[in-house]
Amino acid sequence: MIDLEAVAHNVSVLKEHAGQRRFCAVVKADAYGHGAVRVAPAALAGGADCLAVALVEEAAELRAAGITAGILLLSEPPPGSEEDVVSLDLEPMVYSREVLDRLSDAALLCGATVPVHLKVNTGMNRVGADPDDITELARQAHASAGVRLAGVCTHFAVADEPENPATREQARIFSEILVRLRDTGVDAGVRHAANTAATLVDPDRLGYDMVRCGIGIYGIPPAPALEGMLPLEPVMSLRSRLSHVAFLPAGSSISYGHRYRLDRDSWIGTVPLGYADGVRRGLSGCMHVLVGGRRRPIAGTVTMDQFMVDLGEEEHRRGEEVVLIGAQGDEAVTAQDWAEAVGSISYEITCGISPRVPRRFVMAATGHPERVVSEA
Numbered sequence: 001m002i003d004l005e006a007v008a009h010n011v012s013v014l015k016e017h018a019g020q021r022r023f024c025a026v027v028k029a030d031a032y033g034h035g036a037v038r039v040a041p042a043a044l045a046g047g048a049d050c051l052a053v054a055l056v057e058e059a060a061e062l063r064a065a066g067i068t069a070g071i072l073l074l075s076e077p078p079p080g081s082e083e084d085v086v087s088l089d090l091e092p093m094v095y096s097r098e099v100l101d102r103l104s105d106a107a108l109l110c111g112a113t114v115p116v117h118l119k120v121n122t123g124m125n126r127v128g129a130d131p132d133d134i135t136e137l138a139r140q141a142h143a144s145a146g147v148r149l150a151g152v153c154t155h156f157a158v159a160d161e162p163e164n165p166a167t168r169e170q171a172r173i174f175s176e177i178l179v180r181l182r183d184t185g186v187d188a189g190v191r192h193a194a195n196t197a198a199t200l201v202d203p204d205r206l207g208y209d210m211v212r213c214g215i216g217i218y219g220i221p222p223a224p225a226l227e228g229m230l231p232l233e234p235v236m237s238l239r240s241r242l243s244h245v246a247f248l249p250a251g252s253s254i255s256y257g258h259r260y261r262l263d264r265d266s267w268i269g270t271v272p273l274g275y276a277d278g279v280r281r282g283l284s285g286c287m288h289v290l291v292g293g294r295r296r297p298i299a300g301t302v303t304m305d306q307f308m309v310d311l312g313e314e315e316h317r318r319g320e321e322v323v324l325i326g327a328q329g330d331e332a333v334t335a336q337d338w339a340e341a342v343g344s345i346s347y348e349i350t351c352g353i354s355p356r357v358p359r360r361f362v363m364a365a366t367g368h369p370e371r372v373v374s375e376a
Helices: 003-017 026-032 037-046 056-065 081-089 097-110 131-143 166-183 198-202 337-342 346-351
Strands: 022-026 051-055 072-075 091-094 113-121 148-155 190-194 210-213 238-242 245-246 266-271 290-291 294-299 306-313 321-328 331-335 361-363 371-375
Touching: 003 022, 003 037, 003 198, 003 210, 003 361, 022 037, 022 190, 026 056, 026 346, 037 051, 037 056, 037 148, 051 056, 056 072, 056 081, 081 097, 091 097, 091 148, 097 113, 097 131, 097 148, 113 131, 131 166, 148 166, 166 190, 190 198, 198 210, 198 321, 266 321, 290 306, 290 331, 294 331, 337 346
Parallel strands: 022 051, 022 210, 051 072, 072 091, 091 113, 113 148, 148 190, 190 210
Antiparallel strands: 238 321, 245 266, 266 306, 290 294, 290 321, 294 306, 321 331, 361 371
């Protein structure tokens, strides 16, 4: 279940925390597994000024759904996609002369101008122009008839570790670049660097003109240390039902490999979700789900389409609700719990929920009666 009201709430809370800065809602990777076509309008309703995706194809899906807001493309468009960038009215990040040239040529052929954001590498060391090259790249952008310099940006590598000095060093380098551009007469446009973590920790120093928030708009802290800094609401819950229940005697072994052996008589429930749905095989034997308001261990190896739950000596019925992510009674399981169990991060958990799991979109976060918006 995807709570769209929670999306709007989280955007509103984060935007208020960011002050007067523009707010970019990151909805790449199908809104981190939540469903971009439905999440994007909710983010805009919550006050987002624009959206961001990673791929031209992701932007095309949003445009096909009727979304007209500005869309920032977080990476350079690949060769051959330039005309799509123009026709979809995207704002791509650029960090090379050849991509600037290709975008300019495509825009001129279409009688348009492409707004570009120059990305500089200040220490993430993934993509981005060298700081020594950014001034010349900015001059090229200003001199190209088919492009317009709309912004300059960077990306923080360890903003989710507030005490790590690397973020301060990246901010120093970025600020020096901005001063250099100003001193050479280059209008940098919108300056932006802050992800959710930087927005939470220090929006005044790291926020510049715009923040780009991803994981936070889904109600998930970027790191456990940042949990609770703002009253964010969880957006995703993952629920199923017991598809089969059997009473097995002590000594019975469960699932592939027989790695789970009962030390007492127990009810075993089967849940019709597996690693093909995003329930990671690594959760086998080290994770709990909620049944009847109590935490119940996953019994044995998670299989492709199903996993089993040890329900103990208390009888349960086929059809009872099983909560994998979310709350039931006084208990809750989070994406972060999953991540810690498999040595990963919550981003990977939500992104990994398979498209074959139906998304049920509701408006339910602020106490209004639950209303189903749509299902996909």
